[in-house]
Amino acid sequence: MISVDYIINADYILPMDESLSIIKNGAIAVKGPSIVGVGAKDEIFKRYIASNIINGESKVVFPGLINTHTHAAMVYFRGIADDLPLKEWLENHIWPVENRWLSPEFITDAVELACVEMLKGGITTYNDMYFFEDAAARVTKKIGMRAVLGVGILDFPTKSASTSDEYFSNAEVFIKDWQGDSLIIPCIAPHALYTCSSETLKRVRKVADFMNVPIHIHLSETRWEVEEIKRRHRMSPVEYLEDIGFLDERVVAAHCVWLDDSEIEILAKRKVGISHCIESNLKLSSGIAPVVEMLKAGVKVSLGTDGAASNNDLNILSEMSTAAKVHKTYAEDPTALDAKTALLMATRWGAEVLGLGNITGSILEGKSADIVIANLKKPHLMPIYNIYSHIVYSMLSSDVEMVMVNGKIVINDGKLTTADESEILFKARMWNEKISTSLSCPQVPY
Amino acid sequence: MISVDYIINADYILPMDESLSIIKNGAIAVKGPSIVGVGAKDEIFKRYIASNIINGESKVVFPGLINTHTHAAMVYFRGIADDLPLKEWLENHIWPVENRWLSPEFITDAVELACVEMLKGGITTYNDMYFFEDAAARVTKKIGMRAVLGVGILDFPTKSASTSDEYFSNAEVFIKDWQGDSLIIPCIAPHALYTCSSETLKRVRKVADFMNVPIHIHLSETRWEVEEIKRRHRMSPVEYLEDIGFLDERVVAAHCVWLDDSEIEILAKRKVGISHCIESNLKLSSGIAPVVEMLKAGVKVSLGTDGAASNNDLNILSEMSTAAKVHKTYAEDPTALDAKTALLMATRWGAEVLGLGNITGSILEGKSADIVIANLKKPHLMPIYNIYSHIVYSMLSSDVEMVMVNGKIVINDGKLTTADESEILFKARMWNEKISTSLSCPQVPY
Numbered sequence: 083m084i085s086v087d088y089i090i091n092a093d094y095i096l097p098m099d100e101s102l103s104i105i106k107n108g109a110i111a112v113k114g115p116s117i118v119g120v121g122a123k124d125e126i127f128k129r130y131i132a133s134n135i136i137n138g139e140s141k142v143v144f145p146g147l148i149n150t151h152t153h154a155a156m157v158y159f160r161g162i163a164d165d166l167p168l169k170e171w172l173e174n175h176i177w178p179v180e181n182r183w184l185s186p187e188f189i190t191d192a193v194e195l196a197c198v199e200m201l202k203g204g205i206t207t208y209n210d211m212y213f214f215e216d217a218a219a220r221v222t223k224k225i226g227m228r229a230v231l232g233v234g235i236l237d238f239p240t241k242s243a244s245t246s247d248e249y250f251s252n253a254e255v256f257i258k259d260w261q262g263d264s265l266i267i268p269c270i271a272p273h274a275l276y277t278c279s280s281e282t283l284k285r286v287r288k289v290a291d292f293m294n295v296p297i298h299i300h301l302s303e304t305r306w307e308v309e310e311i312k313r314r315h316r317m318s319p320v321e322y323l324e325d326i327g328f329l330d331e332r333v334v335a336a337h338c339v340w341l342d343d344s345e346i347e348i349l350a351k352r353k354v355g356i357s358h359c360i361e362s363n364l365k366l367s368s369g370i371a372p373v374v375e376m377l378k379a380g381v382k383v384s385l386g387t388d389g390a391a392s393n394n395d396l397n398i399l400s401e402m403s404t405a406a407k408v409h410k411t412y413a414e415d416p417t418a419l420d421a422k423t424a425l426l427m428a429t430r431w432g433a434e435v436l437g438l439g440n441i442t443g444s445i446l447e448g449k450s451a452d453i454v455i456a457n458l459k460k461p462h463l464m465p466i467y468n469i470y471s472h473i474v475y476s477m478l479s480s481d482v483e484m485v486m487v488n489g490k491i492v493i494n495d496g497k498l499t500t501a502d503e504s505e506i507l508f509k510a511r512m513w514n515e516k517i518s519t520s521l522s523c524p525q526v527p528y
Numbered sequence: 529m530i531s532v533d534y535i536i537n538a539d540y541i542l543p544m545d546e547s548l549s550i551i552k553n554g555a556i557a558v559k560g561p562s563i564v565g566v567g568a569k570d571e572i573f574k575r576y577i578a579s580n581i582i583n584g585e586s587k588v589v590f591p592g593l594i595n596t597h598t599h600a601a602m603v604y605f606r607g608i609a610d611d612l613p614l615k616e617w618l619e620n621h622i623w624p625v626e627n628r629w630l631s632p633e634f635i636t637d638a639v640e641l642a643c644v645e646m647l648k649g650g651i652t653t654y655n656d657m658y659f660f661e662d663a664a665a666r667v668t669k670k671i672g673m674r675a676v677l678g679v680g681i682l683d684f685p686t687k688s689a690s691t692s693d694e695y696f697s698n699a700e701v702f703i704k705d706w707q708g709d710s711l712i713i714p715c716i717a718p719h720a721l722y723t724c725s726s727e728t729l730k731r732v733r734k735v736a737d738f739m740n741v742p743i744h745i746h747l748s749e750t751r752w753e754v755e756e757i758k759r760r761h762r763m764s765p766v767e768y769l770e771d772i773g774f775l776d777e778r779v780v781a782a783h784c785v786w787l788d789d790s791e792i793e794i795l796a797k798r799k800v801g802i803s804h805c806i807e808s809n810l811k812l813s814s815g816i817a818p819v820v821e822m823l824k825a826g827v828k829v830s831l832g833t834d835g836a837a838s839n840n841d842l843n844i845l846s847e848m849s850t851a852a853k854v855h856k857t858y859a860e861d862p863t864a865l866d867a868k869t870a871l872l873m874a875t876r877w878g879a880e881v882l883g884l885g886n887i888t889g890s891i892l893e894g895k896s897a898d899i900v901i902a903n904l905k906k907p908h909l910m911p912i913y914n915i916y917s918h919i920v921y922s923m924l925s926s927d928v929e930m931v932m933v934n935g936k937i938v939i940n941d942g943k944l945t946t947a948d949e950s951e952i953l954f955k956a957r958m959w960n961e962k963i964s965t966s967l968s969c970p971q972v973p974y
Contacts, residue, residue, distance in 0.1 A: 160911065160913070160918075161917040161918055161921070162914075164914060164921070165856070165862060165863050165866040165917075166863065167862045168862075195910060198907040202908075203908075363857070364856060364857045365852075365853045365856060365862070365921070367857050367860060367862035367864075368857070369857065370857060390922075394917060394918075394921040395921070395922045396908070400849075403846075404853070406811075407811045408810055408854065410611070410811060410812075411809070411810045411813050411814070411816060413813075415813060416612055416614070416812055416813035417613075418813075420610070420611040421611065459953055461641055461645040461648060461952070462645045462648075462649075462841050462842070462843070462925070464606070464953055464956040464957065464960070465604060465606065465956050465959060465963070466960060467605075467607045467608045467963075467967070468607045468610060472607055472840075475839070475840040475841070476606065476840045478925065479908070479924065480924055480926030503907070506907070507905055507906075507907065511910065513911060514910070514911030514913075517911070517913075518911075518913065521913075
């Protein structure tokens with residue numbers, strides 16, 4: 083008998099392995115930060131002895147969900163300006179409130195709220211692009227969540243930096259400080275092609291190669307953006323990035339709504355990872371990304387929530403449901419993007435897109451214990467014929483009961499274990515009052 | 529001081545009245561089945577004295593949601609056949625399991641589960657089309673929910689009837705038995721134009737007029753259906769119904785995905801109520817209904833979940849979110865179908881579509897007390913700038929804490945008060961096992 087820290091058993095375990103197996107009456111052994119055994123309940127209990135046994139009767143276990151594109155701190159701007167076009171929303175509402183409010187203190191409190199929201203919905207890893215990422219890193223680590231955190235780079239001044247050199251020096255310091263951490267993966271995040279010059283993008287590429295970090299960028303989110311890039315460079319956005327040698331598997335490109343076939347081919351060839359943000363794209367009326375075509379071409383597509391100011395939540399369960407439904411209609415094919423594919427995008431493929439394929443995204447021996455347990459004994463989850471479609475089409479984030487990140491239980495019985503949730507909500511309320519009094523835009527009634 | 533049964537106070541009350549007012553620190557007085565006062569908290573407490581005070585600190589109150597198209601009992605087929613085209617799904621999967629399993633006992637147990645799911649998500653009224661509706665009526669009334677229940681009429685035999693005369697006689701007996709009930713409104717429900725002859729439809733119309741009941745029908749759900757009707761009658765579906773004198777405000781037409789402009793005009797002129805079922809339509813790849821065009825033409829559009837076999841839940845909060853997002857992109861206009869409109873479709877307009885505009889759908893003096901209280905003190909609902917967008921874009925059905933129907937509390941602190949939920953789940957599990965063992969279709973893994 084090998085002694086371990088936890089044995090988790092459940093009615094159903096979905097390891098999201100290559101064969102997409104379903105282990106009925108399965109169990110998982112966890113030792114330290116790692117999964118050391120996965121299999122039938124009887125076998126696991128024969129091989130391992132655990133200090134803690136987690137009983138998953140009427141429950142399903144699946145890998146921690148991966149949110150591959152967000153601006154976590156924007157939860158503090160949730161619903162601040164709705165039902166507006168992206169450019170107006172961004173330039174007349176979001177950028178002004180950001181310029182007024184962003185600070186390390188704001189980021190600390192806001193990211194803490196975002197982490198709680200994400201963990202409670204079964205998200206164990208998120209990929210961020212924002213400012214003051216050192217504050218985000220500290221609080222994310224304190225809460226016990228895994229994150230790839232990208233220091234935002236722009237060609238104009240913001241609260242975080244005034245000059246290009248300052249942006250890059252911030253990024254380099256952040257990367258040095260956090261590289262090698264068990265939960266935080268530093269990254270560099272040029273905002274977009276329309277806000278970063280060729281020079282900036284090439285410099286990002288050099289820094290990323292030299293420091294061996296991922297690159298996180300917005301790409302072809304709106305039709306306006308694509309036209310603007312074509313006007314400036316006489317090439318489509320993806321062709322342009324290919325031309326300047328920007329693309330490879332280090333790059334995580336968010337949105338990719340407006341792509342032609344030759345761009346899809348380039349993204350496949352260069353193994354660029356895509357973060358598909360269906361709810362944000364729909365809500366901002368940006369368009370619908372050619373996900374089915376990308377998948378057919380072999381492009382790795384994952385799911386992102388985008389920031390809560392354009393969604394308005396950080397909920398990957400709901401992104402799966404929306405993506406699977408919308409792409410069936412968009413492709414005029416009800417077999418397109420089935421439930422299993424949606425869950426793959428939200429787990430294993432998400433991890434691979436972030437370069438974390440060896441660490442998280444599936445429940446396999448040797449991987450980190452990033453695990454979700456959800457309760458199936460709910461009216462909206464009964465009866466059960468197909469566990470995949472249940473998770474994708476019927477499960478709510480409130481069905482998530484336990485979340486483990488890196489072998490540590492961070493949500494237990496639906497409650498945060500690593501900080502005081504009521505204090506986090508209290509801080510949100512204080513910021514809410516401050517920010518509300520500063521608003522003048524008529525879209526916001528109070 | 530007038531004595532009442534309840535005073536409900538809350539941070540926000542959204543009466544969904546004509547001016548779409550927001551009452552901050554508001555209260556509602558309820559006496560017997562009715563709302564007798566709505567206003568500022570101070571005023572209500574000055575005018576009324578209550579046996580029970582419901583404290584809504586950090587909470588929002590809105591009218592009970594209206595689900596204008598479902599087949600409630602189909603919750604027992606939730607996820608039984610996914611990711612398939614409507615015709616194959618219906619003819620090769622759903623009709624066979626229905627023929628095998630439907631009975632008054634099945635309907636009683638399944639509808640009970642459906643009512644619990646709907647009430648827990650803030651739905652207080654549903655509009656049904658199915659079989660053995662007497663069983664559905666009894667259990668719905670027992671649970672304490674409001675429903676318009678339509679006896680399904682088809683031109684071929686099912687478990688419920690063998691001949692056309694038997695279908696009609698079932699319907700007439702059901703209508704007589706339930707007309708005048710405080711919660712159950714009987715209705716007649718011809719399935720669709722492709723399953724009911726002109727003769728059947730004309731007979732339905734006569735019965736409905738004579739007995740003064742609503743008519744509930746599927747209309748133009750798929751492209752196939754529209755082509756089939758054009759082939760049979762050389763008219764589009766709506767033109768054909770107009771031609772046989774079928775249309776007026778008594779009719780609730782579900783789906784209406786494939787309409788041309790002249791059909792929209794007829795629906796507006798005849799004041800036909802529409803049930804838009806966006807999630808079911810997306811999932812079955814049926815297409816996207818021209819909701820923005822219908823609203824512009826003055827057609828009253830409400831929201832329906834359809835059955836849980838094609839959705840896979842009975843969740844109007846999520847239908848609002850999906851509808852508001854999808855139509856922004858479909859209309860290429862991010863201001864299309866804003867949060868307020870979505871909530872109107874799910875409340876007041878839903879009630880009007882069902883002919884219940886005087887009874888439910890808004891929080892006004894004299895209306896029935898069909899009321900939802902939801903908790904805002906959740907990570908995914910903080911901070912708050914716009915309460916409408918919060919309900920539509922961020923709220924989960926699990927945020928619903930209290931639900932009152934006709935002045936009676938049916939969900940309290942998130943728990944059913946009118947029956948034993950664990951027993952309802954146990955019955956679902958028993959049926960699950962029986963139905964599973966009878967399945968042979970390869971889409972269902974177990």
